Amino acid sequence: MIPEGLSPRSARRWVADHLARLGSDEAEIDARLLVRMACGIDPALPGSAAEVPLGADEAVRLGELVTRRSAHEPMARIIGSREFHGLDFQLNEACLVPRPDTETLIEVALDVLPADRPARILDLGTGPGTLLLAILSNRSSDNGVGIDAAERAIEAARANARALGLASRSVFHVGDWAAGLAGPFDLIVSNPPYIPSRVCETLAPEVRDHDPRLALDGGDDGLDAYRVIVQQSAMLLADGGHVLLELGIGQAGDVARIARTSGLTVRGLRSDLNGIPRALTLGRG
Structure with missing residues (x-):
């Protein structure tokens, strides 16, 4: 060639x-x-x-x-890594390639976490450990747990934790969202699958053919994962804690309604650099 x-x-x-x-x-x-x-x-x-x-x-x-x-294989797949919030994350086929939009969640997390004490963090759908490890890299006393349904994604997360010197403060497990976990957690964060099933086939080939469908497909209306995460989070959240969720375009109102059914209310909504409401913060009361 x-x-x-x-x-x-x-x-x-x-x-x-x-x-x-x-x-x-x-x-x-x-x-x-x-x-x-x-x-x-x-x-x-x-x-x-x-x-x-x-x-x-x-x-x-x-x-x-x-x-x-x-x-149309993304460069991050060819290289085998992607930079996110100043850190280098190794990827495999089970990992969603981190997007710049998701860095909005890190900014919010660092704002809402307590400044005067260590915090315990839960990252649901952790993939290569993106959210949890980025937060821990900025807070030297915190620790956390990362959960993903894909065993290969958890392998990548553990490898990234070791490479970044964060293995002593993070643990990663294969699991069904937060099922079987014991709280409380000061922050529960997630970038769940939120694309409606019918839309997945229309995505750019870099995404459709190379990102894991498990990390993209949010069911018929794109909200399946939120229904599970919000319900579980309400039972695991510490007093004064926060749930922080990445949103797809136009999903803020729907996710807020789901949250209210579990006794959580909206504490904040922050847009990404493109002006799209991206990070929804929930809490009790």
Whole structure:
């Protein structure tokens, strides 16, 4: 696939043009990363190494990587990691790729957690440990529990906790949301599946074909997970504690109504950088 005799620098241009023709919005950035993965040389940096023709093995490797990206496999899947809130999270096939919008939940969590004492945190649908570990990295005395239905996601979360030096303050278990857990928790946080089942098939191929359906599909109306999480959280929440949920577009009113049936009320609603209401905070009374 890759023309013979290309240097890393010229290969970057070839790959960028190829991806741009396929409609990639970040063809230049992707091309740079793919070339660097294939041959270990950053084609954007000055130096003679970027002008030496690719070896046969490097060209084959680059061709394989470009084929994967051309099939709409996200760069985070190809690289095997994604940055989130300043931390590097390793991913596997069972993990949802963290989105920048979800960082809104971290901002709210750091605002509502008690400043004068340690807190106990529960992350439901933890995936690679994204929310729990990002919060713990900012609060040195807190500890927490992460739950996910996918065993492979829990493997990634445990590996990330070790890599980030947070394994002593976090535990991860396979489970059915909060079933069987003992509280109380000062903060229960979740980015649950919230996309209506019928909509999942219409998502961009990077999401539809590569993110785990378990982390996307929220049932017929997109609210199935909220019904379970809110009911369980009401029984596990510490006095003065908070439940913090990521929302899909237009779901704030529906989730607030679900919360009221379990005795919880809205304490706050914060929008993401695109102005979309994203983080719903609930509490008692």
